[in-house]
Amino acid sequence: MSAETTPHIVLEARNVVKTYGHVTALDGVDFELRAGEILAVVGDNGAGKSTLIKALTGALHPTSGEILLDGVPIHFKGPLDARHAGIETVYQDLAVAPALDIASNLFLGRELRAPGLLGSLFRRLDKKKMREEARRAMNELKFRLPAIDNPVESLSGGQRQGVAVARAALFARKLVIMDEPTAALGVRETGQVLELIRSIRDRGLAVVLISHNMPNVFDIADRIHIMRLGRRAAVVSPKTHTMNDVVAIMTGAATA
Amino acid sequence: MTTATVSPADASRSLKSRILGAPSAGPLLVLIGFCLIFALSNPRFLATHNLSIILQQTVVIGVLAIGQTLVILTAGIDLAVGAICVLGTIVAGKLVNLGYDPVLSMGFAILLCTAAGLAAGGLVSGLRLPPFIVTLGILGILTAALRLISAGGAFPVRDPFLAWTGNTMKLGGFVLTYGVLIMFALYAVVWYLLNQTKWGRHVYAIGNNTEAARLVGIPVRRHLLSVYLLAGLIYGIAAWLALGRIPNADPNAMQSANLDSITAVVIGGTSLFGGRGGLIGTLIGALIVGVLRNGLTLAGIDPLWQDLVTGILVIIAVALDQMSRRKN
Ligand SMILES: Nc1ncnc2c1ncn2[C@@H]1O[C@H](COP(=O)(O)OP(=O)(O)O)[C@@H](O)[C@H]1O
Ligand SMILES: [Mg+2]
Numbered sequence: 001m002s003a004e005t006t007p008h009i010v011l012e013a014r015n016v017v018k019t020y021g022h023v024t025a026l027d028g029v030d031f032e033l034r035a036g037e038i039l040a041v042v043g044d045n046g047a048g049k050s051t052l053i054k055a056l057t058g059a060l061h062p063t064s065g066e067i068l069l070d071g072v073p074i075h076f077k078g079p080l081d082a083r084h085a086g087i088e089t090v091y092q093d094l095a096v097a098p099a100l101d102i103a104s105n106l107f108l109g110r111e112l113r114a115p116g117l118l119g120s121l122f123r124r125l126d127k128k129k130m131r132e133e134a135r136r137a138m139n140e141l142k143f144r145l146p147a148i149d150n151p152v153e154s155l156s157g158g159q160r161q162g163v164a165v166a167r168a169a170l171f172a173r174k175l176v177i178m179d180e181p182t183a184a185l186g187v188r189e190t191g192q193v194l195e196l197i198r199s200i201r202d203r204g205l206a207v208v209l210i211s212h213n214m215p216n217v218f219d220i221a222d223r224i225h226i227m228r229l230g231r232r233a234a235v236v237s238p239k240t241h242t243m244n245d246v247v248a249i250m251t252g253a254a255t256a
Numbered sequence: 257m258t259t260a261t262v263s264p265a266d267a268s269r270s271l272k273s274r275i276l277g278a279p280s281a282g283p284l285l286v287l288i289g290f291c292l293i294f295a296l297s298n299p300r301f302l303a304t305h306n307l308s309i310i311l312q313q314t315v316v317i318g319v320l321a322i323g324q325t326l327v328i329l330t331a332g333i334d335l336a337v338g339a340i341c342v343l344g345t346i347v348a349g350k351l352v353n354l355g356y357d358p359v360l361s362m363g364f365a366i367l368l369c370t371a372a373g374l375a376a377g378g379l380v381s382g383l384r385l386p387p388f389i390v391t392l393g394i395l396g397i398l399t400a401a402l403r404l405i406s407a408g409g410a411f412p413v414r415d416p417f418l419a420w421t422g423n424t425m426k427l428g429g430f431v432l433t434y435g436v437l438i439m440f441a442l443y444a445v446v447w448y449l450l451n452q453t454k455w456g457r458h459v460y461a462i463g464n465n466t467e468a469a470r471l472v473g474i475p476v477r478r479h480l481l482s483v484y485l486l487a488g489l490i491y492g493i494a495a496w497l498a499l500g501r502i503p504n505a506d507p508n509a510m511q512s513a514n515l516d517s518i519t520a521v522v523i524g525g526t527s528l529f530g531g532r533g534g535l536i537g538t539l540i541g542a543l544i545v546g547v548l549r550n551g552l553t554l555a556g557i558d559p560l561w562q563d564l565v566t567g568i569l570v571i572i573a574v575a576l577d578q579m580s581r582r583k584n
Contacts, residue, residue, distance in 0.1 A: 080473050095471045097464040099532045100457075108461055109472035111454040123453045167472075 008035040009071065010175055010206045011056060011087070016065030018051055025051040026062070027230030033175060038197065038207045040217040043227030044250055049210050052227065053179055056208075057089050058082040069174070086173030090164050092180040098153035098160075102145060103127070103134040105152050106167050137170045141199045143192070158189020165196050175206040182216065194220050214243045226250055279525045279533065283540040286523065290544060294551035301554055308431045314546030315435045316341070316501060318539065319494040320513055321520040322446050323373075323487030325538045328521050329450075330483055331463045331530025332387030336376060337491055338513025339398035342506070344369045344495025346402050349413035349505030358417035366492030372398070373488015374481065381480035395514075402507040410506035413499055421500030435497040442490065447535045459483060464531025512563055519570040520545050527577050544569075 013031035017024070026048050033039050043049050054060040056067060058076025067074055069085055076082045079089065096105050107130045113119035114126040134148050143162050145155070152160055161181055168176045178197070182190040190213075197220060201207050211217050217224060218238045226233045226249045234249050234256030248254035294301040320337045327334040344365040351361035372394060379390045413419075421435035450456035458479050461469040470476050499505070524541030526533025545566060552562050 079471070083473060089471075091471060095465075095468040097461045097468050097531065099464045100460060104457060104461075108457070108469070109474050111457055113454070123455070125452055125454060125457065 007037075009033065010035050010069070011208075012068040012071075013052070013056060014066040014068070016052070016055055016062045016067065018048075018055060018060065019063050024230055026055065026065075028065070029227070029230060030232050031056070031225065032235070033206050033208060034223075035206055036201060036204055037222040038201050038209060038220055040221035040224045041208060041210045041227060042212070042214070042217060042224060042246060042250060043233075047227040047250070048230040049227050050179060051230075053089070053177055053208070053210060056082075057087060057177060083171070086175070088168035088172035088176050090161075090168045090176065090178040090181050092183050095164050096152050096160055099151055101149045101151055102138075102155075102163055103131045103148045105163050106130070106134045106137065106170060108167070110171060133170075137166060140203075141166055141169060141196055143196050143199075156189060158185050158192045161185060161189070161193050162196055165193060165200070169196075169200045169203070169205065172200075172205055175208065176200055177208040179210045180212065181209070182211065182213065190216065214246065217246075218243060226256075228252060280537045280540055283524050283537050283544065287540050287544050287547065290547050290551065294547065294554065298551070298554050301551060304429055305431070306550070306554070310543075310546050310550045311436045312433050312501065313550060314542050315433070315439045316494050316498045316510075317513065317516045317520060317545060318439050318542035319442055319490060319497055320517045321524075321538045321542045322442055322535065323490040323494075324517040324521050325524075325526055325533070325535055326446070326450075326459065326483050326487050326490075327387065328518075328526055328528060329459050329463045329530060329533065330480055331466070331528075332380060332480075333518070333528070334376070334391045334487060335388065335514050336372070336391040336394040336398065337517050338510035339395045339402075340369050340372045340488060340491040341494045341498060341513065342402055342510050343372060343398050344492045345413075345498050345505045345509070346406055346507060348418060348495065348499065349411060350405065352413060352415045352418060353411065358415045362418060362496055365495060366489065369492030369495060370485060370488040373484045373486070373491065376488070377481040377484025380484065381477040399507070406505065406507045408507070410504055410508070413503050413505050415503075418496070418499045419503050421497050422503075423500075433500065435500045438493070438497060442493065443535055443539050446486075446490075450535060455479075455482070460531050462530075512566070515563065515566055515570065516545050517542075519566050519573070522570055522573040522577065527581070528574060529577070529581060 009032055011031070011033040013029060015028045015030065016026050017028055018026040029048065029052055031052065041049050041052070051060070055062045058078050058081050074085065076085070082089070097108060100108070112126045112130050114124040118124045119126065131148050138145055138148070143166060145159055145162070152163055155163070165178065165181060182193050185193065194216060197207055197209065209221065221238055223235055223237055224246060225235050226246060228250060236246060236256060245254065249256055300306055320341060324334050324337055347368055348362045348365035351364065352358050376390050376394055379385050380387050421438060422433050424431050424433050450459060458469065458474050461474060462476055462479055466476060520541035521538050522528060522541070523544050524533065524537030524539070526537055548565060549562050552565065
């Protein structure tokens with residue numbers, strides 16, 4: 001494995017265990033996300049990928065183990081805590097409100113209020129500013145979309161997921177986690193979303209990408225975290241390992 | 257690729273497509289259509305006197321439909337609109353007839369209506385019961401309780417304050433009651449809440465995709481509670497307006513309030529599936545219901561037939577909504 005200058009670790013998990021009754025979903029997993037990287041998390045169905053992500057984002061409480069953000073141990077009570085700490089999550093099922101326009105979706109739950117009395121007393125939204133910011137963010141991410149005040153339902157599946165990903169990018173201060181963001185998308189749309197993920201990394205954020213799609217993973221990931229039976233089987237680089245190597249580690253046919 | 261990078265120019269769609277594409281264009285055409293039919297079949301329909309009567313007849317349903325719109329936008333439905341409003345008229349009427357201060361009596365009645373809304377909201381959001389069942393239950397409970405309190409019968413309420421909303425003022429040959437003005441004011445205020453505030457944005461988001469709303473951190477349960485609470489408050493105000501129209505508290509009144517308010521909302525283009533539509537449509541929808549009832553009455557048609565026509569109308573509107581959803 002690469003032994004260059006030790007990079008900054010943004011998010012780390014140490015020996016995390018999560019059991020559901022007799023089922024051990026996570027069996028002492030370790031995890032390490034470096035600043036500015038795209039880390040792919042791969043593994044068979046039931047290997048514990050989603051459970052790991054939920055533990056990292058406060059969506060569930062680990063049975064034991066430690067999670068550190070920028071080297072500091074953290075105990076998220078829920079996903080909101082993680083969000084306040086600068087971690088944004090994109091879910092597989094399109095988490096958008098289809099009837100609302102693009103700008104409203106981007107700012108959903110974090111709407112901007114108008115300045116002055118209009119905002120503080122009359123609680124008026126600053127729709128203009130939200131539209132402008134949305135446009136700026138989409139341009140910055142180089143994500144192509146029709147007019148920002150179109151309802152999200154008028155977009156293609158890839159563009160919709162793009163809105164969810166852009167929302168995460170817009171508000172994440174440290175990292176973005178995506179659980180199979182392209183699972184429901186076609187080839188071309190997947191390409192759009194992968195481009196978007198690259199732009200997010202290029203803005204300096206770290207990205208965790210869970211995916212089943214090996215070609216996608218090898219196309220985009222800086223490192224690949226391989227889950228097997230609730231543990232980390234290996235972390236490999238797409239430069240030194242082939243898809244077959246990774247699949248072999250995933251299934252237990254080989255070790256790193 | 258057919259899409260282009262977002263630019264400010266995209267924002268200005270042509271005026272024509274904006275007007276034709278506006279969600280309330282359809283309902284407005286229906287309203288104009290009905291007005292034309294009634295005007296052609298009876299010249300008295302368009303008399304200013306009759307038009308101001310239509311507005312007055314629309315007041316109570318129009319205001320109830322505001323609360324109904326809020327609930328339906330969250331993908332719920334409120335079958336207790338009429339019952340909660342009757343609760344307000346009976347309580348206020350009883351207290352005033354017992355000699356209590358009219359302002360306090362009405363205030364207390366409105367507070368009770370708000371509490372009934374809060375109870376519905378609590379059951380819907382806290383216990384996650386279907387709004388349809390919760391409000392049906394409240395309808396049954398209130399109807400029975402109110403008949404018991406008033407010993408089954410209606411009673412007159414003679415108090416200038418309770419009747420105040422029925423007082424008239426002239427606006428250029430047009431006779432308006434204060435109730436009509438209050439109705440328009442309520443539409444304006446709630447329209448502002450729905451369209452210009454975060455609160456309204458979240459109402460739409462919850463109705464449109466509850467899970468997405470939860471995931472972005474909107475406190476869904478608390479928000480639903482606030483929606484039902486506001487709806488209850490509005491039904492209480494409607495009770496005051498109802499006493500202004502007819503100075504009579506009747507436990508058997510407002511039998512068709514559910515049908516009429518839901519019809520107004522749905523004809524107005526708000527989707528029963530939640531998250532789509534709005535108050536401008538509902539105002540037009542309420543006027544359609546008012547025009548329909550008035551026009552049919554002028555034509556000498558029995559009120560039962562009016563219910564029948566309204567029933568057909570609501571089914572057509574829901575069918576159209578369903579069809580447009582399938583297309584998407
Ligand atoms: N809420 C739960 N209750 C019981 N078992 C669960 C629960 N969530 C996950 N599991 C189990 O934990 C294991 C890991 O699941 P998961 O993290 O979803 O895997 P992956 O996302 O890699 O497919 C599986 O065996 C799954 O059945
Ligand atoms: Mg999974």
